[in-house]
Amino acid sequence: MMADEKLRRELKSCIEAFRAGTLSEGMLQDALDAAGGGAGKSQDLLYLQATSTSLTSPVNGMLLMEGGEIAEEIPDAEDWPYQTVLEAVRDGWRVVQFPNLALLLDESRSYGLGCEFILER
Secondary structure, X not given: OOHHHHHHHHHHHHHHHHHHOOOOHHHHHHHHHHHOOOOOOOOOEXXXXXXXXXXXXXXXXXXXXXXXXXXXXXXXXXXXXOOEHHHHHXXXXXXXXXXXXXXXXXXXXXXXXXEEEEEEO
16 A cells, blocks of 8 residues: 555545544554655655656566565556656656666667656655
8 A cells, every 4th residue: 555545545544533523542543654754764765767757657677675675566557557758657656767878879689678757756
């Protein structure tokens, strides 16, 4: 589960409990934990290989590191959380590295993974 989804779920639960008069300190702590913000929180990284340098080009490969762990591979591309880099940016990911255009200059040689974007949050 993505961190944003967990936070939304926890906050919705807090709102419902508040309305019912059953909101507890523990529920608020769970929401705070879901929000992160604590010392020692690891950086989340998302590697997206796209078909071109455009933010809207289709993603053809991905790797996600969340909470200091490599996420399980999702074999079916249709089930990936993002189909374009732009979708990831709209979900709160920040691009920290754009594809290295020097790798694309010589079509007779294959270098690396092509149009790789690295994002973090």
